[in-house]
Amino acid sequence: xxxxxxxxxxxxxxxxxLRAHLGAQLRAAYREVxxxxxxxxxxxxxxxxxxxxxxx
Amino acid sequence: MxxxxxxDVKRDLLAAIPRLRALAIGLCGKSDRAEDxxxxxxxxxxxxxxxxxxxxxxxxxxxxxxxxxxxxxxxxRRHEVPDPDGMLAATLVTQPSQESRVDLKDLRLALSxxxxxxxxxILLVGASGLSYEEAAQMCSCAVGTxxxxxxxxxxxxxxxxxxxxxxxxxxxxDGREGGRGDAAAPALVEE
Numbered sequence: 001x002x003x004x005x006x007x008x009x010x011x012x013x014x015x016x017x018l019r020a021h022l023g024a025q026l027r028a029a030y031r032e033v034x035x036x037x038x039x040x041x042x043x044x045x046x047x048x049x050x051x052x053x054x055x056x
Numbered sequence: 057m058x059x060x061x062x063x064d065v066k067r068d069l070l071a072a073i074p075r076l077r078a079l080a081i082g083l084c085g086k087s088d089r090a091e092d093x094x095x096x097x098x099x100x101x102x103x104x105x106x107x108x109x110x111x112x113x114x115x116x117x118x119x120x121x122x123x124x125x126x127x128x129x130x131x132x133r134r135h136e137v138p139d140p141d142g143m144l145a146a147t148l149v150t151q152p153s154q155e156s157r158v159d160l161k162d163l164r165l166a167l168s169x170x171x172x173x174x175x176x177x178i179l180l181v182g183a184s185g186l187s188y189e190e191a192a193q194m195c196s197c198a199v200g201t202x203x204x205x206x207x208x209x210x211x212x213x214x215x216x217x218x219x220x221x222x223x224x225x226x227x228x229x230d231g232r233e234g235g236r237g238d239a240a241a242p243a244l245v246e247e
Contacts, residue, residue: 030183033078049102
């Protein structure tokens with residue numbers, strides 16, 4: 001996939017307002033997940049791994 | 057190699073989970089698959105702790121493990137999924153223009169239509185706030201390549217999301233320089 005070649009000096013069609021809006025949306029979506037509590041399965045997993053590691 | 061991770065390793069892994077999860081969900085959508093990727097990455101990380109260099113970024117290291125799985129997985133199921141743009145466009149069009157809640161839903165949908173490397177790029181740089189350099193390093197690509205991916209992702213996302221909204225967004229679109237460079241944006245809306 002040729003992709004490193006398309007890098008215009010300016011970003012046509014990307015008005016600064018829209019761009020800022022998109023950025024804010026992306027960060028919000030990301031933050032929403034980051035702020036969720038860690039699912040139990042991962043806490044259990046790490047406990048298991050730790051005990052297994054210590055025992056083995 | 058016995059992987060008796062000391063407590064601080066466990067603590068670091070725990071601390072890295074929320075961001076790792078957010079990236080996995082960004083890549084796969086909110087799904088069992090995303091959670092499974094995280095699980096797998098944690099297990100692999102634990103089994104390969106000896107290859108982690110203390111003092112370096114645990115989160116970045118975990119992500120490189122996760123993305124390897126993601127792309128391996130993707131190659132395996134390549135034949136299953138190709139996203140038909142038309143379907144995505146139709147979905148977006150039928151949704152009413154509403155508040156930011158809907159925007160997020162649309163955003164997730166639009167993200168899912170990007171080619172994975174572009175999706176990854178915009179997640180790392182645009183959503184999680186990494187520098188181009190950091191993101192490029194995590195993806196083992198040149199910085200210029202990362203910039204190009206982010207740029208393309210942005211163009212496509214904006215083209216997908218903008219027409220779905222009310223007058224405010226249209227005004228923003230109208231504010232651009234007259235008619236130049238539209239070829240960069242995929243045309244999803246027929247006149």
